[in-house]
Amino acid sequence: MKFSTLPPILLAILCASTALLLDLRAEAPNGLQPSKDMAAQTRWVVNTIHSRHYLRESMQQLDGEEIIEAYIESFDYSKMHFTRPEVDDFVFRFAEATEGFLEKGNLYAAFEIYEAYKKAMQVRNDWVNKYLDGPIQFTEVETFTPDRRELDWPNDSRAANQLWEQRLKYQLLNELLSLASEETDESSSNGLQKEPAETIDEPQFDPQKLRRLLDDPEFYDDTLDQARAKIRRRYERQLGQAMDREAAEVQEFFINSMTQLFDPHSSFLSSDTLESFNSAVQNSFVGIGAMLEDKDGICTVKEILPGGPAEESGLLGAEDQILGVAQGETGEFEDVVDMQLRYIVRKIKGEKDTIVRLLIRPGDAADPSVRREIAIVRGEVKLTANLATGTLIQVPQPSGEFIPVGVIELPSFYGNIGGGSLTTTSQDVSELILKLSIAGAQGLVLDLRMNGGGLLNEAVRVAGLFIPEGPVVQVRDKDGRTDVLSDRDPRMLWGGPLIVLTSRFSASASEIVAGALQDHGRGLIVGNSSTHGKGTVQEVYHMSNRPVFAWFNQSVEKPRPVASKITIKQFYLPGGNSTQLRGVPSDVVLDSANEFLPIGESDLPHALAWDSIESLNCENEWRQHKVSSPRKENLMGDLTAASKLRQQSLEEFKFLEQQVAWRRKRIEEKQISLHLDMRIEKQIREQAQLELLDDSYEALRQYAYESEPVLLRLAEEQEAISKANIEKIELAQTESTAETSALPVSNETASAEDVEAAPAEEEPEPPVFDIHLRESARIMADWIQIETTQPTVAANMPEKAAEPANDL
Numbered sequence: 117m118k119f120s121t122l123p124p125i126l127l128a129i130l131c132a133s134t135a136l137l138l139d140l141r142a143e144a145p146n147g148l149q150p151s152k153d154m155a156a157q158t159r160w161v162v163n164t165i166h167s168r169h170y171l172r173e174s175m176q177q178l179d180g181e182e183i184i185e186a187y188i189e190s191f192d193y194s195k196m197h198f199t200r201p202e203v204d205d206f207v208f209r210f211a212e213a214t215e216g217f218l219e220k221g222n223l224y225a226a227f228e229i230y231e232a233y234k235k236a237m238q239v240r241n242d243w244v245n246k247y248l249d250g251p252i253q254f255t256e257v258e259t260f261t262p263d264r265r266e267l268d269w270p271n272d273s274r275a276a277n278q279l280w281e282q283r284l285k286y287q288l289l290n291e292l293l294s295l296a297s298e299e300t301d302e303s304s305s306n307g308l309q310k311e312p313a314e315t316i317d318e319p320q321f322d323p324q325k326l327r328r329l330l331d332d333p334e335f336y337d338d339t340l341d342q343a344r345a346k347i348r349r350r351y352e353r354q355l356g357q358a359m360d361r362e363a364a365e366v367q368e369f370f371i372n373s374m375t376q377l378f379d380p381h382s383s384f385l386s387s388d389t390l391e392s393f394n395s396a397v398q399n400s401f402v403g404i405g406a407m408l409e410d411k412d413g414i415c416t417v418k419e420i421l422p423g424g425p426a427e428e429s430g431l432l433g434a435e436d437q438i439l440g441v442a443q444g445e446t447g448e449f450e451d452v453v454d455m456q457l458r459y460i461v462r463k464i465k466g467e468k469d470t471i472v473r474l475l476i477r478p479g480d481a482a483d484p485s486v487r488r489e490i491a492i493v494r495g496e497v498k499l500t501a502n503l504a505t506g507t508l509i510q511v512p513q514p515s516g517e518f519i520p521v522g523v524i525e526l527p528s529f530y531g532n533i534g535g536g537s538l539t540t541t542s543q544d545v546s547e548l549i550l551k552l553s554i555a556g557a558q559g560l561v562l563d564l565r566m567n568g569g570g571l572l573n574e575a576v577r578v579a580g581l582f583i584p585e586g587p588v589v590q591v592r593d594k595d596g597r598t599d600v601l602s603d604r605d606p607r608m609l610w611g612g613p614l615i616v617l618t619s620r621f622s623a624s625a626s627e628i629v630a631g632a633l634q635d636h637g638r639g640l641i642v643g644n645s646s647t648h649g650k651g652t653v654q655e656v657y658h659m660s661n662r663p664v665f666a667w668f669n670q671s672v673e674k675p676r677p678v679a680s681k682i683t684i685k686q687f688y689l690p691g692g693n694s695t696q697l698r699g700v701p702s703d704v705v706l707d708s709a710n711e712f713l714p715i716g717e718s719d720l721p722h723a724l725a726w727d728s729i730e731s732l733n734c735e736n737e738w739r740q741h742k743v744s745s746p747r748k749e750n751l752m753g754d755l756t757a758a759s760k761l762r763q764q765s766l767e768e769f770k771f772l773e774q775q776v777a778w779r780r781k782r783i784e785e786k787q788i789s790l791h792l793d794m795r796i797e798k799q800i801r802e803q804a805q806l807e808l809l810d811d812s813y814e815a816l817r818q819y820a821y822e823s824e825p826v827l828l829r830l831a832e833e834q835e836a837i838s839k840a841n842i843e844k845i846e847l848a849q850t851e852s853t854a855e856t857s858a859l860p861v862s863n864e865t866a867s868a869e870d871v872e873a874a875p876a877e878e879e880p881e882p883p884v885f886d887i888h889l890r891e892s893a894r895i896m897a898d899w900i901q902i903e904t905t906q907p908t909v910a911a912n913m914p915e916k917a918a919e920p921a922n923d924l
Contacts, residue, residue: 147231153675154367155221160659161371161384161680162218169378170594170652170683170724178377180211187373188229191358193265196283197236199276200269206232218374226370227363234358240280241355247284248344254792260286261787284347285790291343292792293799296325296335321807323800330793353413356454364388379683380720381654387676388458391465393656395499397570399530399538403465404472405497406432413454414439417479422838424497430844431490435479438464439487442473449475466494498538500834502527506548506826508555509889511897519897522557522826523889524548529570529578529625541570542577544828549581549609551826559613559896562629563889565643569624572653572687576601579632581609582639584741587732588632590688591653598688598729611743613899614639617892618702620710623648623717631689631700636734637747640755640899642704642892649717651696652724653685686724692731696724703752704759704895706888707772709779744903751902758898759891768887771812778805817885821893 166172184207192198210217210225217225260282261267270276329336364386371384385393395401405424406417415438426432440449441463452460464472473491477484505525510518524545531540552560569575572589579588580603592598616630616639627647633639658679688694697718717723738745746752763769789795827835 147234148227148361148363148366150223150227150363150367151675154223154363157221157384157659157678158218158223158367158371159221161375164657164680165375165378165382165682168594168655168657168682168684169382170686171378172594178215178374180214181207182377183214183373184211184225184229186376187226187370188233190369190373191230191233194283195264195267195269196276196279197233197240198269199273200271202232203269214374218371223367223370226366230361230366237355237358241351243277243280244284244351245348247281248348252285252288252340254285254289254790254795256791257794258282258285258790259787260790262286263786282790286788287347287350288340288343289790289792289795291346292329292339293326293795295339295342296329297321321803323803326796326799329796349412353454357456360456360459362459375680375682377722379652379722379724380717381650381652382682383680385656385679385681387678388462390677390679393681396502396528397530398532399499399502401465401497401499402468402494403461403497404432404492404494406464408438408457408461408464410457411437415452415455415457415460421497422500423834423841425492425495427838427841429490429492430841431492432474432476433479437477437479438474439477440475442475444471445473445491447473449473468494468496470494498830498834500828500831502530503538503828503831504541504544504548505828505831506552507823508552508557508826509893510822511893512821513897513901518822519558519900520556521559521561521893521896521900522549522552522555523561523563523893524552525563526567526578526626528567529572529574531571531574539828539830540577541574542581544830545578545581546609547828548826553610555824555826557612558900559615560610561615561617561889561892561896562639563617563892564622564626564630565617565619565888566621567623567626568621568648569626569650572601572625572628575625575628576603579603579629580605582611582614582633583636584608584736584743586636586734586736587690589628590690590692590729590732591685592688592729593685600732608743611741613744613896613903615892615896615899616641617888618643618647618700619708619888620644620646620648620699620713620715622700623650624652627651627695627700628687628689631691631693631695634700634703635689635691636736637738637745638736638743640704640746640752640895641700641702642895643702643706643888644708644710645705646701647695647699648715649695649697649699649723651687651694651717651726652683653687654681655684656681683724688729690732690734692728694726694728697726703746704756706891707763707769707776708888709776709783712780712783744899746899751899754902755895755898759895762891762894768816768885768890771809771816772887774812775809778809813885820885821890 185203188198188203188206189195206225206229210229214225217223270279329339368384368386368389375382375384391401403424404426405421406426407419407421408415409418410416417432417434417436417438419434420427420432438460439451439453441452441460442449443463443466450463452463464474466472471491471493473489476488476490478486478488504527507523507525509521509523511521512518526541526545529541530538532538549560572591576588583603584606585603587600587602589601590598591601614633616633618626618630618641622630622643627650630639630641630647634641656679658677686694686696689700697716699716736743736745738747746755789798
């Protein structure tokens with residue numbers, strides 16, 4: 117369109133708008149800047165969510181004010197670096213134009229606000245250092261609210277300073293109490309060094325160490341100085357991380373402040389986030405095979421993953437500190453101290469069969485100045501710890517006999533997307549069912565308590581292992597069209613008694629499985645009052661990352677891949693009810709502190725509403741199929757009554773009641789005292805209560821049921837590889853020790869004190885005492901006994917193999 121054809125007033129408005137936009141761009145900050153690809157990525161996300169989202173018809177206009185405030189809160193999550201008037205100013209400047217900016221891919225507002233945040237952090241850090249240098253008293257009766265998610269930004273700088281004083285006192289008090297509790301006496305009361313036999317592995321809580329803060333001024337001053345140093349160091353690191361944050365993170369924060377106006381689960385996936393997402397679904401990645409954590413700004417090895425390149429090399433161990441990373445055999449080392457962990461991980465990961473070199477400070481080195489350079493060849497790391505696992509539990513009976521109950525713990529619904537080389541959920545569950553059957557399991561517990569979901573098609577396949585055929589889930593798209601995803605194989609892999617153990621953390625795909633088995637009358641649901649309540653389906657859309665004219669110029673570097681995860685459908689159980697917000701209710705409810713945590717879908721902003729659609733016919737003649745069902749006459753009532761009786765009488769449930777009450781009290785405590793005397797006495801009281809709970813738990817652990825693990829073939833292979841790696845390392849260490857031992861030694865006779873005593877054999881650690889799992893196993897044993905007296909079931913059905921992973 118030519119400007120000359122426009123009416124004068126419209127031309128004036130357009131020119132003014134263009135001038136404003138040019139002015140905004142002219143004022144763009146000189147710090148962090150968006151890359152050229154980000155504009156196209158942002159436009160693509162906005163177009164994709166508007167065209168694909170389940171609510172696309174009802175989202176006519178986005179709330180710019182909410183986007184701006186949600187964006188600021190994404191990094192200023194305590195709402196303390198800005199004041200309310202400053203936030204209002206950002207809203208005034210950018211809210212009305214935000215949707216238009218996003219549609220054009222303009223990220224000016226995001227980077228302008230973030231630059232202001234960095235400046236605010238610098239100013240506040242200077243203020244913090246001055247405050248920490250001054251006198252600090254903990255004698256006033258005042259409180260601080262650490263969780264400020266529901267609170268607003270302070271009204272002015274004076275209120276902000278007061279809030280920061282309270283926050284720093286709160287943090288200093290925490291460090292004071294922690295440091296005082298960790299304080300160890302270097303000598304006994306008579307001034308002599310303690311004998312090694314007197315030392316203990318874990319320091320016992322000593323109230324006198326805390327009270328020493330009140331009684332010993334010199335000790336108090338020294339401890340407070342240490343606390344000041346730790347807090348100062350913490351804020352320096354946080355400032356450094358904010359200053360080093362990459363443009364892609366700022367973009368991701370800003371776009372997701374928009375996408376989550378649609379619903380809590382739609383999001384833009386930056387390259388790093390997408391890579392993590394794919395690794396979680398595939399349970400594999402290319403790297404060195406080490407779990408890393410940030411310890412006071414130092415990248416520290418938390419765990420070496422079994423069967424990975426790091427374990428195979430024998431060069432890296434737990435507690436080793438990574439100080440530098442270099443690429444290839446000749447690349448220069450890059451200092452990674454104080455670097456954000458996600459950036460370090462990106463540098464350590466890479467293409468398969470390439471070399472990464474690490475500069476480490478060995479965790480077992482007596483001299484902290486020791487450094488060692490190691491080289492590891494990257495390879496595929498299989499995350500077998502995230503796969504399904506099996507256990508056979510022996511449930512004792514009054515007769516002295518035992519009833520074997522199989523347990524399959526399923527942490528997620530994973531699969532072979534994107535060419536991953538690991539197995540699928542349905543294949544692994546199939547393998548464990550067969551192994552547990554061979555081991556003699558008479559009933560099965562499917563443990564979905566920590567299962568947050570995963571691949572929808574895998575959920576359908578897993579549910580199909582327990583029903584002959586029929587609908588598993590109904591899926592409705594944005595146009596109102598409903599599809600039914602069904603199991604069409606009449607064979608079952610398990611037809612015996614089935615319990616599904618759930619919690620408030622069971623979400624999405626796990627709710628499909630639990631709800632379908634409940635609607636079919638196939639499984640008994642045990643656990644929290646209901647599951648999480650996520651009843652929506654997300655699709656991951658990958659942005660084409662081939663640059664324009666790339667066909668003509670193959671040397672053009674492709675940008676790193678990005679994607680968007682968008683809610684496109686809502687699912688409904690065969691009975692017609694959505695799991696959205698309400699979840700799947702349990703048939704047998706067990707007490708839990710989860711009921712008081714804000715962890716459900718209903719606690720999330722902009723969650724979709726609950727509704728229902730027409731139910732499907734999912735009735736099965738279970739007696740005819742010779743399949744166990746909790747809907748057998750009086751069975752569910754009998755099982756529930758027996759469980760309630762145990763919950764009212766067994767010691768473990770009395771302990772659970774005390775534990776839940778303790779956790780609920782802590783959850784509901786919002787304001788924390790900043791008075792030293794009061795905090796000390798409170799911690800002493802709480803520690804005494806905790807020790808009583810710990811003593812009760814340890815006493816109960818002695819009565820844990822006998823159990824044995826049932827491993828997947830893949831896990832067994834990884835375990836064998838890990839064992840061989842460890843034996844190889846130990847053999848090399850033994851040979852090294854033998855060479856050292858061959859050196860000449862003194863003829864002097866060693867005294868008894870010089871001879872190291874042989875370590876005593878450690879007693880095996882008692883198993884975890886899982887009250888909810890134990891009760892599920894007991895309910896299962898009751899079910900089996902009832903069916904044994906009235907035989908109507910054949911527990912082991914004809915084999916039903918899981919469908920191939922690519923048959924979606």
